[in-house]
Amino acid sequence: MREGNPPETDPPVRKGAPRWIAGVDIGGTNLRAGMVPYGGGEPAAVVSAPTRAGEGAEEVVARVVEMIRASMEAVGAEGGGVAGVGIGAPGPLDRERGIVTETPNLGWREVPLRDMVAERIALAVATENDANCAAYGEWWLGAGRGAERLVGLTLGTGIGGGIVLGGEIYHGASGAAGEAGHMSVHFAGRRCACGSNGCVEAYASGPAIAARAVEGLGTAGDTSLATLVSEDPALVTAEAVCEAATAGDGYARGVLEETARILAVAVANLIHLFNPDVIVIGGGVAAAGDLLFRPLRAEVSRRAFRSAAGACRIVPAELPETAGMIGAAAVLKRMLHGSL
Ligand SMILES: [Zn+2]
Known part of the structure; x- marks a missing residue:
């Protein structure tokens, strides 16, 4: 796989090479998902919806997965080309196990977010605290x-x-x-x-x-x-x-x-x-x-x-609306390939 810092332009497109990473931002008020270019860039086909955390983690995760699918379809990537899903969520996370341990904002405790998403979409999934994602997005591209x-x-x-x-x-x-x-x-x-x-x-x-x-x-x-x-x-x-x-x-x-x-x-x-x-x-x-x-x-x-x-x-910040999605995508890319 690719090593080192990618050029500013789109990565070379090989057959089967990933072109996108799905970046997801789970906020207390809104959910957002978009397709972040693999080599870095503003997310395309951003979909957003109210979080409605009170409906419970199952409902919210189902909605997140629908949004990722809609975004993939909008860029023509439903058949492949997506390296995986990076998700930023509020509150402390158990990163090893992909579990949201406690989020007063969402009222969730011990939610196995990573596995719940991975089971439904069959892609690699990484989870990270949302503020860390925002900082990482600004570091990568902002x-x-x-x-x-x-x-x-x-x-x-x-x-x-x-x-x-x-x-x-x-x-x-x-x-x-x-x-x-x-x-x-x-x-x-x-x-x-x-x-x-x-x-x-x-x-x-x-x-x-x-x-x-x-x-x-x-x-x-x-x-x-x-x-x-x-x-x-x-x-x-x-x-x-x-x-x-x-x-x-x-x-x-x-x-x-x-x-x-x-x-x-x-x-x-x-x-x-x-x-x-x-x-x-x-x-x-x-x-x-x-x-x-x-x-x-x-x-x-x-x-x-x-x-x-x-x-x-x-x-x-230079990416006030999208740093969370971009940073979450960066976390996934780093998890899979060890570098950005
Ligand atoms: Zn305090």
């Missing part, structure tokens, strides 16, 4: 392409993290490495869903940003978010804060700046710990661009050792 040492953060409903060292995902002793969202930035701080206090996720996840924005409204003065909250408090989301900030709302900008400064504590900790070449930040809030990244970088350079901060690029 904002951290080829970096020796990369840390990825995804700011969403929670904060996911992934660490890529020397081209491999770093898993740690029990597969829980890279849970950067649960790095505490305040020993007696806000309560986190994990049971601890002061986790960065409790300040800078989407729902936490929205909650902090609403809490501060009492003394906020003139802001469009006050109008929104009087209509319906649920309308104040992290996206609404970003939109208001982009439109020039001073209060919303302040909320984002404070978010950036809190996030900077975690980022500076990661820099001191790993001395990475690049930290890639994705997820909905990263779309705020300079309004987030400028104060973030400024606070990081204030906090981190100069040599370490100087060596580290802090950049927005």
